[in-house]
Amino acid sequence: MTTITQVKTYLNYINGEWVSSLGKKVDISINPANKNEIVGYIQSSSGEDVDRAVEAAKRAQKEWRRLSGAERGDYLYKIANSLERRLDEIAETMTMEMGKTFSEAKGETMRGVAILRYYAGEGMRKAGDVIPASDSQALMFTKRVPLGVIGVISPWNFPVAIPIWKMAPALIYGNTVVIKPAQETSVTAAKVIECMDEAGIPDGVVNMVTGAGSVVGAAMVNHTDVNGITFTGSNATGKQIGQAALARGAKYQLEMGGKNPVIIAADADLDLAVEGTISGGFRSTGQKCTATSRVFVHTEVYDLFKEKLLQKVKEIKIGNGMEDTSWMGPCASENQLNTVLSYIEKGKAEGARLIYGGERHTGNGCENGFYVQPTVFEDVTNGMVIAQEEIFGPVLALIKVDTIEEALAQANDIEFGLSASIYTKDIGAMMSFIIDIDAGLVRINAETAGVELQAPFGGMKQSSSHSREQGQAAIEFFTAIKTVFVKA
Ligand code: NAD
Numbered sequence: 001m002t003t004i005t006q007v008k009t010y011l012n013y014i015n016g017e018w019v020s021s022l023g024k025k026v027d028i029s030i031n032p033a034n035k036n037e038i039v040g041y042i043q044s045s046s047g048e049d050v051d052r053a054v055e056a057a058k059r060a061q062k063e064w065r066r067l068s069g070a071e072r073g074d075y076l077y078k079i080a081n082s083l084e085r086r087l088d089e090i091a092e093t094m095t096m097e098m099g100k101t102f103s104e105a106k107g108e109t110m111r112g113v114a115i116l117r118y119y120a121g122e123g124m125r126k127a128g129d130v131i132p133a134s135d136s137q138a139l140m141f142t143k144r145v146p147l148g149v150i151g152v153i154s155p156w157n158f159p160v161a162i163p164i165w166k167m168a169p170a171l172i173y174g175n176t177v178v179i180k181p182a183q184e185t186s187v188t189a190a191k192v193i194e195c196m197d198e199a200g201i202p203d204g205v206v207n208m209v210t211g212a213g214s215v216v217g218a219a220m221v222n223h224t225d226v227n228g229i230t231f232t233g234s235n236a237t238g239k240q241i242g243q244a245a246l247a248r249g250a251k252y253q254l255e256m257g258g259k260n261p262v263i264i265a266a267d268a269d270l271d272l273a274v275e276g277t278i279s280g281g282f283r284s285t286g287q288k289c290t291a292t293s294r295v296f297v298h299t300e301v302y303d304l305f306k307e308k309l310l311q312k313v314k315e316i317k318i319g320n321g322m323e324d325t326s327w328m329g330p331c332a333s334e335n336q337l338n339t340v341l342s343y344i345e346k347g348k349a350e351g352a353r354l355i356y357g358g359e360r361h362t363g364n365g366c367e368n369g370f371y372v373q374p375t376v377f378e379d380v381t382n383g384m385v386i387a388q389e390e391i392f393g394p395v396l397a398l399i400k401v402d403t404i405e406e407a408l409a410q411a412n413d414i415e416f417g418l419s420a421s422i423y424t425k426d427i428g429a430m431m432s433f434i435i436d437i438d439a440g441l442v443r444i445n446a447e448t449a450g451v452e453l454q455a456p457f458g459g460m461k462q463s464s465s466h467s468r469e470q471g472q473a474a475i476e477f478f479t480a481i482k483t484v485f486v487k488a
Pocket of ligand 1: 255
């Protein structure tokens with residue numbers, strides 16, 4: 001395993017060169033496991049830096065779109081190889097920047113490698129359909145074409161996988177990219193871009209500008225030469241971006257928050273259900289958009305489920321994600337920690353009963369980190385704030401229900417619809433769940449988190465702009481369709 005010894009300054013990547021921001025301002029990226037440790041200095045850029053990056057991307061797109069899909073795919077294979085070679089180093093950087101455990105960070109980085117390889121192959125697959133024309137002597141077909149320059153705005157919770165699942169399809173379909181990663185994880189993002197540079201990606205095809213969302217992100221969203229914006233992040237930011245993109249006629253895709261339910265039926269395998277609820281609720285410190293948050297438990301098995309759940313929650317080892325013994329790392333930032341703690345206070349004030357955790361965790365060398373205990377509430381009602389708003393932390397709300405129908409009605413009584421799961425052996429209950437649950441990702445006897453790169457991913461209701469990412473679905477956002485009619 002490599003060890004990061006000196007604090008480095010990471011630059012923007014524009015037109016194939018590593019450059020300082022024009023204003024020469026930098027931000028720091030710190031380790032949430034120890035706030036006194038600086039992981040790196042990153043550029044605090046301005047709208048003018050974005051202008052330069054977009055100009056480079058626009059220029060490069062003319063040549064890039066002319067390459068064959070196989071030629072573009074070759075670059076993606078090379079980027080995948082470079083990322084795989086640097087697996088340990090990049091995973092370690094991720095753990096140090098946002099706190100998830102090293103094994104989770106490695107898993108995520110390998111997912112990035114697999115996504116790149118998946119889309120590299122996509123360059124050899126079909127890019128249109130033949131449709132019978134009204135004139136039998138004519139040929140009519142559709143041809144997928146790139147949008148142009150894509151602005152990628154990404155969050156901090158999956159600092160490798162999300163940028164890659166946006167950039168890889170953008171590139172393979174012939175677009176060029178300007179990415180603005182989350183400030184909290186810009187060092188990790190810079191290392192992903194280094195892999196692209198090492199792979200010899202042509203100048204201007206990928207550009208990275210780091211800095212504040214309200215400055216750099218907003219400049220990208222409002223830039224007339226950015227033809228498509230793909231965003232993952234919070235609902236509040238997503239809505240602003242959607243409105244701004246719509247106002248100037250740019251295509252946009254928003255993947256946003258969740259408040260994901262699991263239903264534990266009376267016939268559920270309770271051990272499996274406990275394992276899935278803990279993994280879904282607490283892995284990555286609850287900071288997954290697909291994290292389990294609301295747990296609807298049938299009255300008949302409520303007490304036993306609760307007992308088994310608490311037994312396992314007590315075993316969770318909190319600590320620095322770089323230590324093998326740690327199962328759950330810190331929250332990704334002080335801000336995030338404070339948000340989680342304030343929701344815990346709201347839960348208590350609303351009358352929910354705290355049955356485990358609820359405090360900042362400071363023991364065993366964790367004093368300088370943003371750690372919080374895994375937290376479980378019971379006596380939660382669906383109208384409470386902690387049952388309706390995304391907390392994005394390791395907090396579970398247990399809600400008792402008498403029937404599956406009641407569980408489904410409450411699970412759907414919310415503005416979000418990202419992922420949902422049910423534990424049951426009954427085929428009828430499974431079918432009602434599949435048909436009636438409002439969620440883009442529906443999982444049976446499996447935790448709410450669990451995204452497969454080859455399948456469409458996205459939410460219903462306020463969780464998404466109703467578009468889908470990943471798998472074959474990505475072509476819908478990253479291309480436009482030309483309908484061609486040819487008569488000899
Ligand atoms: P965020 O909305 O605060 O930030 C996301 C990105 O938007 C960052 O790069 C940020 O700098 C940028 N940004 C902020 N203000 C902006 C503005 N005015 N204009 C343009 N860009 C701006 O979200 P976050 O805290 O980084 O991420 C957590 C959120 O992401 C959670 O709500 C989570 O559910 C969601 N998320 C969703 C998915 C999904 O696929 N549905 C996946 C992961 C995370």
